[in-house]
Amino acid sequence: MDNQLASNTTTRVIAQDFDYSAPASLAEALSIRNEYGEDVRPLAGGTDLLIELKADLREEGHLMSLDGVDELNHITDADDDLVIGATVTFDQLIESPLVNDWFPSLSEAASDAGGVQVEKMGTVGGNLCNASPAASSAPPLLNLDARVTLQSEDGERTVPLDEFFTGPKQTLLESDELLTEVRVPKTRFDGWAHEEVKRVTEDLAKAIVSVVVQRDGDVITDCRIGLGCVAPVPMRASNAEAVLNGETFSDDVLARAGATAREEISPISDSRSTSEYRRLITETKIEDLLTEAWDRA
Numbered sequence: 001m002d003n004q005l006a007s008n009t010t011t012r013v014i015a016q017d018f019d020y021s022a023p024a025s026l027a028e029a030l031s032i033r034n035e036y037g038e039d040v041r042p043l044a045g046g047t048d049l050l051i052e053l054k055a056d057l058r059e060e061g062h063l064m065s066l067d068g069v070d071e072l073n074h075i076t077d078a079d080d081d082l083v084i085g086a087t088v089t090f091d092q093l094i095e096s097p098l099v100n101d102w103f104p105s106l107s108e109a110a111s112d113a114g115g116v117q118v119e120k121m122g123t124v125g126g127n128l129c130n131a132s133p134a135a136s137s138a139p140p141l142l143n144l145d146a147r148v149t150l151q152s153e154d155g156e157r158t159v160p161l162d163e164f165f166t167g168p169k170q171t172l173l174e175s176d177e178l179l180t181e182v183r184v185p186k187t188r189f190d191g192w193a194h195e196e197v198k199r200v201t202e203d204l205a206k207a208i209v210s211v212v213v214q215r216d217g218d219v220i221t222d223c224r225i226g227l228g229c230v231a232p233v234p235m236r237a238s239n240a241e242a243v244l245n246g247e248t249f250s251d252d253v254l255a256r257a258g259a260t261a262r263e264e265i266s267p268i269s270d271s272r273s274t275s276e277y278r279r280l281i282t283e284t285k286i287e288d289l290l291t292e293a294w295d296r297a
């Protein structure tokens with residue numbers, strides 16, 4: 001097998017040696033994280049991490065499975081927030097009556113994330129900590145003003161999701177911390193729509209557009225547009241939102257919002273798409289999805 005093919009395949013065994021821990025509680029997991037810091041890598045569903053190890057894109061000396069940490073696997077109704085534990089899988093989001101009831105755009109995003117294997121194994125914590133600009137859960141969670149809880153043995157802090165991502169594959173997470181939960185304020189939007197533009201279902205997206213909207217008659221009172229794959233980090237199209245909020249819903253205002261979003265994104269060209277296509281499809285999908293969300297409202 002030539003080197004190019006070997007580095008692209010995801011079916012080969014993991015050639016590296018590494019230590020492996022399987023803590024049975026959050027306290028034990030945080031203690032291991034505190035002891036080994038950068039030298040231990042949390043392992044959730046492994047759908048990003050194991051593939052990078054197989055392809056020799058990274059080396060890890062020590063993996064710590066979060067599978068046995070039951071405290072991280074729950075979806076809880078907690079007064080003003082819905083709290084989603086870090087190891088909740090896409091499949092659990094899709095199946096959750098609470099998530100479907102409050103945040104249908106998040107359920108839809110989960111069902112768009114890869115194929116069946118990724119839905120069964122991929123977790124929301126892994127999705128956010130991997131910090132890909134193409135993270136499916138990020139645009140709807142940004143729209144919903146989600147916060148993430150980062151915990152270490154020294155305590156915990158809560159960070160707005162829009163501050164958590166600091167660059168491609170970069171976050172605020174410190175080496176002694178775990179992301180333990182995502183807290184989502186229980187705001188019910190009148191309308192929503194979510195779409196990922198992909199080559200095939202199993203692939204990462206070329207562009208993600210996720211919208212929620214509140215309406216008062218014909219007036220858009222609160223519209224939020226989350227985007228993926230069009231900037232170094234998942235983002236809200238704040239300038240486009242400003243064009244829409246307070247306006248009467250019309251084709252003209254949709255066109256102005258789409259054109260504004262096209263200018264405020266900074267997509268790159270890569271193996272999945274070109275920068276120009278990403279600008280064009282984002283503009284078009286914003287108009288389409290706002291119409292879909294409005295019709296639902």
Ligand SMILES: Cc1cc2nc3c(=O)[nH]c(=O)nc-3n(C[C@H](O)[C@H](O)[C@H](O)COP(=O)(O)OP(=O)(O)OC[C@H]3O[C@@H](n4cnc5c(N)ncnc54)[C@H](O)[C@@H]3O)c2cc1C
Nearest residue numbers: 044045046047048049113114122123126127129135136179
């Ligand atoms: C075929 C295929 C298709 C895919 N399609 C999509 C898609 O459409 N959309 C999409 O968003 N993703 C997609 N992915 C990527 C991946 O499935 C998701 O990003 C998934 O959510 C990762 O979660 P995980 O639990 O598997 O993370 P892991 O691979 O276990 O971990 C990912 C990273 O997060 C860190 N981490 C995990 N949990 C924690 C935690 N609690 N605290 C601190 N650090 C943590 C790990 O150390 C690692 O660095 C796809 C992957 C494959 C293989």
